Amino acid sequence: MRLGSAWLVVSLWLFSNFHHPQAADILGIFPYCQPSPFQVVRPYLIALRNRGHKITVITPMEMLDEIEGIEQIEVPMLNRRIQDVVDFDLFDDFFINKWSESLMASTIYRNMSLAILQDFSVQRMLSDKNVRFDMVILEPSHMDAIYGFAEFYNATLMGFSSVYTDWYTEFLAGNSAPSVYDPISPIGYSLDNSLMSMFCNWVYITEEILLDRLIYRPSQLSIFKEVFGYSAKKLDDLRSSFSVILINNHFSMGRVRANVPNVIEVGGIHLIEPPKPCDEDLQRFLDEAEYGVIYFSMGVDIMVKYLPLDIQQPLLKSFAQLKQKVIWKNELSTIPNKSDNIYVMSKTPQRRILEHPNVRLFITIGGILSVTEAIDSGVPMLGLPLFFDQIGNMHRVQQAGMAMVLDTNSLSAESLTSTILELIENPKYAARAKNMSQSFRDRPMSPLDTAVWWTEYALRHPDVRHIRLNEDDISFMRYYRLESLLSIGLRFGFIIGLVTLLAYKLVQKCNRKQERVRVFRLIRLPIK
Incomplete structure (x- = not known):
């Protein structure tokens, strides 16, 4: 009996650890200049740490809270480099068109890459022969120079997109089929599905591909060569060596994508964190709202004081006309002409507010985290988007x-x-929001468990050619099945050619007959 019990314990232990890889050394590079992406990164890093992996992260100063068991390399110049380029008083001038935006973005990416690679602590890490990493996780953006970390440490290269997916992320994943969807810059991009719009968007994305080749890549290549000493061919190889790419999206959020196997949707990963509770005053305000509550927030990255008056004033006038109560996330302690139905808070427990049954509408600029939380809670939205995603x-x-x-x-x-009245009074919006919430939540694994599983899958399988579709591995003819189209085209071409030839012969015969009739009439001979 004792032997049997011992064997059962050992079997259960082996079964529970069958898919648990050996603890790995992981380097994460997250140079975000806004706090919101770190809401997604933080639970992911903690989950990897809890699985026994040793985590080192490179971040700007004071963006990621100190986490026990995770080593942080804070790069002060990351905070300064962006300020060197962007004057927030002139911020709108950079978004006149995608060309000026690309020039600004290229400079920002170059400055951020230099800030990381020239940092003293990072240089000390690179020069330490005892430091090794099995995996490098980073945002699949235009900071190509930092891909060199993966080659330097001979580590698996993995992507973690905390915002959204565009054609460049698809390219890095090996899914570079031409698309008229998801540009890098939304400026001037058509959002309808007409044939002319699709053609214009194809031209638009073709221009973005040129921008990548002519502006982004040369800037990053010079840093790549200077710091690591690798060739342009090595950078091309690294761009084609991403294993798994996690994206903060889900098909239930309104966009079905033709993903390749190594693109994994983990939208809602930050929802694993417990929501902050409401204080007594806010809870009472929500509970006593007879006609419901409207929640208005510009997110954590945009302050109301920077909003133009031609946006603030219509909001105040509109809210004053409503019988619903309004919770306004606003860092300003006093708002001129504020009506009595408005409750102002500088910091709000957003998820708790959205979960309250009296909340009827969420007015938002459309950041990915806010949209995700509204879908999760099943609350209709009024969007006032400004820029980016x-x-x-x-x-x-x-x-x-x-x-x-x-x-x-x-x-x-x-x-x-x-x-606002249409969204609140027409029941179809609330019904659709509830349906999307149910679909969003109905998954075989939580977003965080999915992210961790695929991270460890990439660790278990460093050679990822079996889940990637690279252009170099398949010809242009085979990728688009042009040989099949060519065969069909030849058959139709033969039929069309034969019909054309018969029609031509028939016309010739009719012409000859008419010519004979004309000649006979001229010589006044009877036609027999």
Whole structure:
């Protein structure tokens, strides 16, 4: 009996650890200049640490809270380099068109890459022969120079996209089929599905590919060569060596994608963190809202004081006309002309507010985390997107039927009020929001468990050719099955050619007959 019990214990232990890889040394590079992406990164890093992996992360100063058991290399110059390029008083001038935006972005990416690679602590880590890493995890952005860490340490290269997916992320994943969806810059990009818009968007993304080759890549290549001493061919190889890429998205959020096997959707990964509770005053305000509550927030990255008056004033006028109560996340302690139904808070427990049954509408700029939380809670949205991924995020949920979007450049109190009433009083928006919430939550594994499993899959299988689709591995003819189209084209071509030839012969015969008739008439002979 004792031998049998011991064997059962050993069997259970082996079974529970069968897919648990040996503890790995992982380097994470997350140079985000806003706090919101770290809400996604933080639970992921903690989960990897709890699995026994040794984690080292490179971040800007004071962006990621200190986490026990995780070594942090804070790079002060990351905070300064962006300020060197962006004057926030002139911020709108950079978004006139995607060309000026790309020039600014290229300079920012170059400065961020230099800040990381020239940092004293990073240089000391690179020169320490005892330091090794099995995996490098980073944002699949245009900071190609830092891909050199993977080659330097002979480590698996993995992507973690905390915001959204565009054609460049697809390219790094090996899914470089031409697409008219998901540009890098939304400026001037058409959001409807007409044939002309699809053609214009194809041209648009082709231009972005040129921008990558002519602006982004040369800038990063010079740093790559200078710091690591590798060739341009090595950089191309690294761009084609990403294993798994985790993306903060999910098909239930209004956009179905044709993903390749190594692109894994983990939208909602930050929801594993427990939501902050409401204080007594806020809870009472929510509970006593007879006609419901509207929640308005510009997110954690944008302050209300930077909003133009032509946006703030219509909001105040519209809120004053509503019978619903309004919770406004606003860092300003006093708001001129504020109506009595508005409750102002500088910091809000957003998830708790959205979960409350009296909340009828969420007015948002459309950041990916806010959109995710609204979908999870099943709350309809009114979008006021400004830039970056916000436009695409709100467009997708509008197409899905749980939101409406207004242009902030032509905002008025009348349009705001009518749109708010439509979203609140028309039951189809609330019904669609609830359906999307159910679909979003219905998964075989939680987003965090999915992310951890695929991370360890990449550790178990460093050679990822079996889950990648690289252009070099398959010819252009085979990728698009042009040999099949060519065969079909030849058959139709033969038939069309034969029909054309017969028609030509028939016309010739008719012409000869008419010519004979004309000649006989000229010589006045009878036609026999």
